[in-house]
Amino acid sequence: MLEINNLHAQLEEDADVKILKGLDLKVEAGKVHAIMGPNGSGKSTLAYVLSGRDGYEVTEGSATLEGNDILDMEPEVRATHGLFLAFQYPVEIPGVGNMTFLREAVNAQRKARGDDEISSADFLKLVREKAKSLKIEPEMLKRAVNTGFSGGEKKRNEILHMAMLEPKMCILDETDSGLDVDAMKLVAEGVNALRTPDRGFLVITHYQRLLNHIKPDVVHIMSDGRIIKTGGPELALEVEENGYADLLGEVA
Amino acid sequence: MAIPKAKLRASKQEATNEWLAGRAMPAGGAWATAARKEAVERVRALTLPTKRDEYWKYTDPTSLTAAEAPEASLFEITDEGAVFEQIDRVRLVFVDGVFDAAASDDPSLAGVEITRLAEAAGNDIHWAKDYYGVLEAAGQSPVERPLAAFNTAFADDGVLIRATGKAEKPVSLIYERGEKAGDAMLHHVIRVEPGAELTVLENGPAAARFSQVMEVDVADGGRLHHVRAQGRDHERRAVTHLFARLGEESTLKSFTLVANGRLTRNEAVVWLQGENGAAHISGASMGDGEFLGDDTVFVTHSAPHCESRQVFKKVLRGGAVGVFQGKILVEQPAQKTDGYQISQSLLFDERSQFLAKPELEIYADDVQCSHGSTSGEIDPDHLFYMRARGIPQAEAESLLVLAFIAEAIEEIEDETLAEDIRARLSRWLERRRA
Numbered sequence: 058m059l060e061i062n063n064l065h066a067q068l069e070e071d072a073d074v075k076i077l078k079g080l081d082l083k084v085e086a087g088k089v090h091a092i093m094g095p096n097g098s099g100k101s102t103l104a105y106v107l108s109g110r111d112g113y114e115v116t117e118g119s120a121t122l123e124g125n126d127i128l129d130m131e132p133e134v135r136a137t138h139g140l141f142l143a144f145q146y147p148v149e150i151p152g153v154g155n156m157t158f159l160r161e162a163v164n165a166q167r168k169a170r171g172d173d174e175i176s177s178a179d180f181l182k183l184v185r186e187k188a189k190s191l192k193i194e195p196e197m198l199k200r201a202v203n204t205g206f207s208g209g210e211k212k213r214n215e216i217l218h219m220a221m222l223e224p225k226m227c228i229l230d231e232t233d234s235g236l237d238v239d240a241m242k243l244v245a246e247g248v249n250a251l252r253t254p255d256r257g258f259l260v261i262t263h264y265q266r267l268l269n270h271i272k273p274d275v276v277h278i279m280s281d282g283r284i285i286k287t288g289g290p291e292l293a294l295e296v297e298e299n300g301y302a303d304l305l306g307e308v309a
Numbered sequence: 310m311a312i313p314k315a316k317l318r319a320s321k322q323e324a325t326n327e328w329l330a331g332r333a334m335p336a337g338g339a340w341a342t343a344a345r346k347e348a349v350e351r352v353r354a355l356t357l358p359t360k361r362d363e364y365w366k367y368t369d370p371t372s373l374t375a376a377e378a379p380e381a382s383l384f385e386i387t388d389e390g391a392v393f394e395q396i397d398r399v400r401l402v403f404v405d406g407v408f409d410a411a412a413s414d415d416p417s418l419a420g421v422e423i424t425r426l427a428e429a430a431g432n433d434i435h436w437a438k439d440y441y442g443v444l445e446a447a448g449q450s451p452v453e454r455p456l457a458a459f460n461t462a463f464a465d466d467g468v469l470i471r472a473t474g475k476a477e478k479p480v481s482l483i484y485e486r487g488e489k490a491g492d493a494m495l496h497h498v499i500r501v502e503p504g505a506e507l508t509v510l511e512n513g514p515a516a517a518r519f520s521q522v523m524e525v526d527v528a529d530g531g532r533l534h535h536v537r538a539q540g541r542d543h544e545r546r547a548v549t550h551l552f553a554r555l556g557e558e559s560t561l562k563s564f565t566l567v568a569n570g571r572l573t574r575n576e577a578v579v580w581l582q583g584e585n586g587a588a589h590i591s592g593a594s595m596g597d598g599e600f601l602g603d604d605t606v607f608v609t610h611s612a613p614h615c616e617s618r619q620v621f622k623k624v625l626r627g628g629a630v631g632v633f634q635g636k637i638l639v640e641q642p643a644q645k646t647d648g649y650q651i652s653q654s655l656l657f658d659e660r661s662q663f664l665a666k667p668e669l670e671i672y673a674d675d676v677q678c679s680h681g682s683t684s685g686e687i688d689p690d691h692l693f694y695m696r697a698r699g700i701p702q703a704e705a706e707s708l709l710v711l712a713f714i715a716e717a718i719e720e721i722e723d724e725t726l727a728e729d730i731r732a733r734l735s736r737w738l739e740r741r742r743a
């Protein structure tokens with residue numbers, strides 16, 4: 058599904074700040090991969106580089122989604138190819154209604170794929186249904202995108218967007234941060250509901266606790282812009298027990 | 310080198326006299342002729358505006374005072390209906406600044422009297438004489454508005470509207486362009502009687518160079534809603550003045566959409582003279598390329614407990630210029646005034662600019678007044694978030710522009726009209742993507 062080879066990226070405006078330093082990763086359809094790593098190791102940068110945010114320059118390596126090179130695509134084209142990023146810090150957009158935003162996004166993607174736009178009635182029905190399962194109040198749909206939302210509401214809203222857009226490859230960047238246990242369970246349920254054999258997940262997290270609810274198939278440890286260790290779910294538990302220091306020391 | 314004041318004054322006077330010399334006052338009865346003669350003298354005394362005048366620093370009036378109107382091509386849009394088309398209204402059509410009865414609806418409307426200025430001016434007496442040129446003259450101080458006096462003197466058409474009850478439908482003034490290039494001049498008077506309510510719509514370019522004055526008197530408890538979408542011909546010029554006097558418990562809400570036009574100068578002069586009056590003057594401007602959109606607003610609070618709002622949003626690209634000169638003047642008796650003023654621009658490039666002169670002048674001690682003016686760009690984080698969800702850049706920008714303008718459109722009370730304006734804006738944005 059997603060294949061990353063020897064990816065190097067640095068800040069566009071400061072070539073001395075090299076963040077990704079030869080990252081290799083392969084996420085298969087139907088699998089959940091987790092990336093764990095200390096703060097500053099480049100996890101969010103990886104998510105941004107994959108989704109096409111300005112400000113980073115890829116100097117080496119490649120990233121493909123279902124065999125298509127995505128690094129040269131505009132962000133919206135990556136999205137229509139099925140890439141989705143749940144932001145670590147969802148952006149507040151005052152004045153743009155959450156519903157309007159979602160409908161535009163769903164229809165833009167459909168249009169780009171050559172499908173018909175969804176009817177207003179179908180859209181409403183669908184969004185209400187999915188919002189309900191995420192315990193998102195109808196009132197939150199009417200508000201401006203993420204504006205005035207609590208931390209938990211923002212994260213649930215990201216999952217709602219994901220559920221509506223039905224991407225093939227979902228990247229979740231610290232979707233657990235700032236959530237209490239109940240909210241985390243809701244989010245995890247939302248994610249688990251989307252687990253299908255043809256969909257891949259890359260779950261970025263700093264803590265192991267989210268992985269109790271979203272069971273990963275593969276766990277990667279990232280440090281200083283590289284994957285330094287890959288293993289099964291037990292690797293996450295190891296981090297939980299011993300922290301990153303041991304693991305990092307072991308590799309160094 | 311500075312030119313001596315006396316010499317400047319003399320040259321201004323000379324230019325003004327010359328300008329007046331070639332013009333014939335429209336024929337009319339006693340009241341209109343008296344008003345027009347006084348207006349001619351006002352023009353002579355005020356002299357025509359130049360870029361040296363305090364309130365013409367940002368907008369060069371030269372093309373407005375030139376002997377000939379600069380040419381302006383017609384902007385034909387075939388794939389889009391006219392604004393307000395879906396609204397049930399009484400349409401009054403002016404072609405090249407002349408009322409066209411055949412193209413207009415029957416002007417009889419319960420609760421409203423509508424007379425054509427060209428007809429009423431022929432009478433020796435008319436109710437409009439208490440307002441025609443009177444509010445305009447009052448509005449010459451403390452800021453001079455010679456182009457409005459000029460309009461009073463020479464406009465020979467327009468409508469005189471008197472609302473005596475709650476009007477069933479809006480009165481819609483439509484300004485079309487026909488064969489005649491050049492100038493059009495219209496002068497309207499609107500009197501809203503105590504407790505009456507009226508909505509007035511305006512749209513269309515009228516001419517290559519359009520001069521318009523609207524004198525409004527809203528009596529105690531009256532309400533006037535005014536929504537206008539100015540002509541979209543790219544090279545057209547317009548100078549408009551709204552003079553409005555508000556009584557106790559009365560309301561005026563005026564919204565203007567400016568999309569395109571080489572030069573638009575919209576002045577609004579509002580007096581809140583009775584307690585608990587409310588005046589909302591708002592607008593959205595969309596300019597791309599050779600565009601200057603100027604809103605010059607002066608609100609005077611003379612009575613206590615009144616509320617005024619000025620909300621202006623300008624979207625500028627391709628070297629477009631936005632101007633806002635807004636003042637809230639609170640006189641000593643106007644305690645408990647609630648005044649709000651915001652002017653903001655969204656700049657798409659470095660060539661475009663927004664020039665703002667927000668002013669507060671307050672002589673009462675117990676008031677609440679705020680004003681702010683900002684210039685900004687589209688937030689790249691907003692844009693990326695939207696694009697990452699699959700919304701193409703141009704569409705994302707449109708959504709963000711509409712969000713930026715939303716506060717101004719929310720000033721329109723009627724949701725159907727607001728929706729019409731939004732649709733118009735969306736289409737403007739869409740055309741820019743094509």
Ligand SMILES: Nc1ncnc2c1ncn2[C@@H]1O[C@H](COP(=O)(O)OP(=O)(O)O)[C@@H](O)[C@H]1O
Pocket residue numbers: 068074076094095096097098099100101102103112
């Ligand atoms: N836009 C940026 N400007 C400056 N430094 C950045 C920027 N983006 C990332 N970095 C730096 O790159 C490193 C990795 O950051 P990040 O990808 O956010 O890590 P993580 O998500 O793993 O905490 C950090 O040292 C961070 O300061």
Ligand SMILES: [Mg+2]
Pocket residue numbers: 100101102145231
């Ligand atoms: Mg991060």
